[in-house]
Amino acid sequence: MKKKKMQGFYLIIASLLMMLMIVSCQSQSALQEEDNKKPLPQDSLQAEKDRDTLEENNEEVEQVEAAGEIPPELQEPQPNELGEYMILMYHEIGHPESEWRRTPENFRRDLQILYEQGYRAVSLNDMVRGTISIPAGTSPVVFAFDDANKGNFNYLEINGGLEIDPDCAVAIMESFHEENPDFGLAATFFIYYPNPFRQSGYIQKKLDYLVEKGFEIGNHTYGHGNLGKLTPAEIQRELAEHIRATQEYLPGYEVKSLALPYGAYPKDPELAVQGSHGGTSYSHESVLLVGFNPSPSPFQNRFDPYRLPRIRASEMNTAGVGLYDWLEYFIQNPHKRYISDGNDFYITAPKSLEGTLDESSLGDKKARFYED
Numbered sequence: 001m002k003k004k005k006m007q008g009f010y011l012i013i014a015s016l017l018m019m020l021m022i023v024s025c026q027s028q029s030a031l032q033e034e035d036n037k038k039p040l041p042q043d044s045l046q047a048e049k050d051r052d053t054l055e056e057n058n059e060e061v062e063q064v065e066a067a068g069e070i071p072p073e074l075q076e077p078q079p080n081e082l083g084e085y086m087i088l089m090y091h092e093i094g095h096p097e098s099e100w101r102r103t104p105e106n107f108r109r110d111l112q113i114l115y116e117q118g119y120r121a122v123s124l125n126d127m128v129r130g131t132i133s134i135p136a137g138t139s140p141v142v143f144a145f146d147d148a149n150k151g152n153f154n155y156l157e158i159n160g161g162l163e164i165d166p167d168c169a170v171a172i173m174e175s176f177h178e179e180n181p182d183f184g185l186a187a188t189f190f191i192y193y194p195n196p197f198r199q200s201g202y203i204q205k206k207l208d209y210l211v212e213k214g215f216e217i218g219n220h221t222y223g224h225g226n227l228g229k230l231t232p233a234e235i236q237r238e239l240a241e242h243i244r245a246t247q248e249y250l251p252g253y254e255v256k257s258l259a260l261p262y263g264a265y266p267k268d269p270e271l272a273v274q275g276s277h278g279g280t281s282y283s284h285e286s287v288l289l290v291g292f293n294p295s296p297s298p299f300q301n302r303f304d305p306y307r308l309p310r311i312r313a314s315e316m317n318t319a320g321v322g323l324y325d326w327l328e329y330f331i332q333n334p335h336k337r338y339i340s341d342g343n344d345f346y347i348t349a350p351k352s353l354e355g356t357l358d359e360s361s362l363g364d365k366k367a368r369f370y371e372d
């Protein structure tokens, strides 16, 4: 019975693969006509198509499941969606390199190394909500920029025209994404007022641009207040005023995340999450701390969206807990790392982690475990 099922399964897969070959040849030539300068990342495109087909064909997935096997595309490296991932904390991009400033060259190197090591950019809101759509075998990484320095997003006035500074964070991420479309394009800018990005004439233009490109705006208070030192009324004013100012530029925009200035939590932690002032209210889905380690998977029972640790994307004074230390940690401890199964419907993890699953986080998803 099982053998017959599997034979049928292989037949279906074989015919699907033939169809895929035809489709992919057609789309490849179409794409190449459009832009023959850029080489296509064929392998990942093909993998994505294979996966989509498998997902559309739920029957096949169930059959493989019934046979007690993990679909072939999920086998190496083994998925672990109860593993840990990094939220990277950047501040200024510029010269010279310092504790809170990354040079454009080093930021490009960070992106390249993350990409080569199988990381893919996922937005903070998607990460926290567990809506993570990245290919099988890759790991999510979240980019967070604090303080809205000029080097995050800078316009250059050249010959009466306006150009985005190729050495600012936004331009670096966009050009990296153009060269490596499968890396993704996502980051949250935790801005404060009254002059985010330090070019007062271009605030509107920059915020519109960020939202249009799919970047997120996060709360970093109105005036970079230390919430650990303020009264409850002042805390709510600092947080609600940010929302009011952001919505003046971006009507209807929902700010869903907060990065605590100085990593300082209010004495009443609930005020970091919800509150109101002068008719404006705020409700954050996530609150980011300053240090110092990776975050648990959003499907893990240790996951606390209101206390998300971050990793300093720096190589100076990080005391062994900077980006490159954690990259090495995940190389040495691959079983700790969040690795996607490439399938939005399933949360896949080794059986030894079954007890760490937070059932209530699954929603419409289904958990599945393999022997490790």
Ligand SMILES: [Zn+2]
Residues within 6 Å of the ligand: 146, 147, 220, 224, 261, 262
């Ligand atoms: Zn700050």
